[in-house]
Amino acid sequence: MSAYSASPSTPRTTSRTPTPPRTTVVNVEEFEMDGRSIETKSADHVPIVFKANPFKHTYPILRHTCFGVQGKQTCEVRDTTTNPMFRDMEEDDPQIQYVAKPFRSKSVQKPYRLRCGVMNYAWGKQSTDSAVAQWMQEGDPTYQVEQRPYAELWVGTHTNAPSYMQESTGSSSNLVSENSSFANQSLHEFLQRNPATLGDAHTEQFGTDLPYLLKILSVATALSIQAHPEKSHAERLHASDPDHYPDPNHKPEAVVALSNYKAMCSFRPLPEIAHHLQTIDELRALVHEDMVERFVTVVGSDGSSVEAKKEALKSIYMELLLCDSARVQQSIDAMTARLRNSTDLSWVESTFLDLTVQYPGDGGCFQVFFLNLIELKPGEGLFLAANEPHAYIHGDAVEIMARSDNVVRAGLTPKFKDHKVMGEMLSYDTQPLHIFRPNNEGPLTSYCPPPEYPDFKLLRVSLTEEWPGVSYELGKSSGCLLVTQGSATLLYCGKDCTIPTARLEVSVGSAYFLPSRLSVYFSRMTDFVAFIGECQIRAG
Ligand SMILES: [Zn+2]
Structure with missing residues (x-):
């Protein structure tokens, strides 16, 4: 039994306690479940001890408000995989009574499930061989995969394949009914109407839209050799040749391998x-x-x-x-x-x-x-600044970039090749490549480009038996969550609440918009990998 299924205001009673137990509510400040006990006092000064198991990892759930204790002042928290305050404790001990008292969040912050667009470019892996098609099917078993390439999945607001708000399914939270009122609204439209989900700092810096685009790529044959112009150059190209350069924005990008991922990039x-x-x-x-x-x-x-x-x-x-x-x-x-x-x-x-x-x-x-030939291992990433030549050759990856489709091509494509523009614009840098290595010492890896590219940053969440849970707090930036492997329980909490008010099962094949200031806790169900795309809000 969990507090979610019980009435929050009704303490549990047992046959061995003839009168309803006296319930006291105590506030426990933020703490780490690292094996220590926590001693505190109830409102009427009864000492209470919460004994924690020696967990391998810290338990970073925000701040807890709950617990009524009578008769015996020791509670043992026995489970790391969900909020321990919501677990039944000492089930067989009638002396212990408690009640979890979930606070209603004053904030509207919660995850919103997204329906994502697919691109069927010729270089994509075929049908169900494609990580993109597999992802779509995982998320919706009724999704019909056709006999054609599935090259890219887009999460974001770019007009070529915008994401839409999707009615959630399979969730026990109130997100289902509330999200349904946005169903079939594009994410772009939703953000225009609900700028509070982006936060003030975001709208000041980037307006009421996401400045980045998050993708899955599934590459069978090489993509074109390409480079992306700087912002001012992109604007000039768009103004002079809108047919070939339909987008005036720059497009720095970072890619993180899901499988071994082969690419050519920058000069040797x-x-x-x-x-x-x-x-x-x-x-x-x-x-x-x-x-x-x-x-x-x-x-x-x-x-x-x-x-x-x-x-x-x-x-x-x-x-x-x-x-x-x-x-x-x-x-x-x-x-x-x-x-x-x-x-x-x-x-x-x-x-x-x-x-x-x-x-x-x-x-x-x-x-x-002429160009470096590399193969990224899963979890390794590569950042490409403006004016760096590159071509992805084979494999599956997550990619994040400034929201743009501005590409100058110079080979390995039947599309328009602009050799002169390409040759003139490149930086001809032969500095070492900007490679990111995965963090093997914990569940989070950050892939953050240099600050002159504030349009995006990327975080990988990887839960294993060794690292079964982790919390993450979105700061002034909102985020897009893309699950690429396994499943996890997501506990979440808006900025004004003190305990996670809801939970959601997130699994491969799903993507969510996460409003700014949202605090989330991922708890492993199976080995789990997800990515959170965000932008870099400047300080101050
Ligand atoms: Zn590119």
Whole structure:
């Protein structure tokens, strides 16, 4: 029996106590269940001891207000997986009476379930092989998966695939009935009408909309080699060529692997590029010989400035981008013939071969010799600033980015390629990649881009037997929760309440909008992974 099913104002009685027990309510301040006992006094100064089990993890539920105790002053909290105040304690001991007294939250804050849009781009994994299609089916067993690629799932307010408020199902909370009044309203519309859910700081900085877009990607064949312009450049491109650049916003992005996730990104260290140009005849044939010599000289010289090196890289990369298609085809033919006879292919060479099969005759295949080739393990992430070339090659991932669809493409796509714009805009940085490693010492990993990109940050919640529960408090930013594995109980509480007033089962296939200031506690049911997208509200 839990306090949810009992009347909060009626204490439980037993046959061995003929008169109803005297019930006192005590307030217990915030505490950590780390094995200590907590001693306090009831309103009429009866000492009360709450004995905690030695838990592996701390129990961070906010603040508790509950408990009536009579006769014996010891309660043992025996369960870490739900709010201990709502558990029956000492079930067989008639001397102990208690009542949980849930406070009604004055706040309207609670999670809102979302219905998400799907993109069927050609590079996506096919039908039920796709993590996107699987996610949709997990969330709704009646969802019909068709024989076609399922590339992306979008959570957010972008007009190309906006999320909608969905009536919740399977929840024991009052969220069901209350959410139904918003059913079929778009999240964008909901936020316009309920700006309080975003919070003042958010609306001041970003207006009444989400500045980010959260996605699942399921990649079968490589995405285009692309880069995203800075904000002012995006605005100029949109103004001059709205057909090819339909979005005026910038699009920094971060990706976190759900499976092994292969990608090309940013330029390799210059000596590696020089080595490739010197040793791969078919690549060298695409650029002028004297340019290769100049590049190798600049790169090899200690006296070369960073700017000179960037300029040399830009010249030779643009030469590669603008190479005519007949020469590209010739080089691809020569190189594929040579590699297919080789029994000892490097990872880069076999990737080149795969790309030539996926995109025959596309010069973008050669970029694998210019860009870093990486494979992220599950939980590892990568941040890509503006003007960094990249192409995701294979695997499943969660991606978060500024709310934009502004892409400049330069290869590995039948779509419009803007080689000149791409070549001119890139930063030509060869700094180490911005890789995030997962936190193996706890259930939360934060993937936070540099502060000049306030549009988003990402948090991964990972619950295991070792880390079965964790709390998280949304600050001044609201959030979008995307569950990608397993299930958990979510206890939640708005900013004015002192105990979690409701619970919700969240599982793979579901996504929620979480209002700002919401406090949540995740409690593992099965091994669980979820992501929370937020924006970075500036201090002050
Ligand atoms: Zn991108």
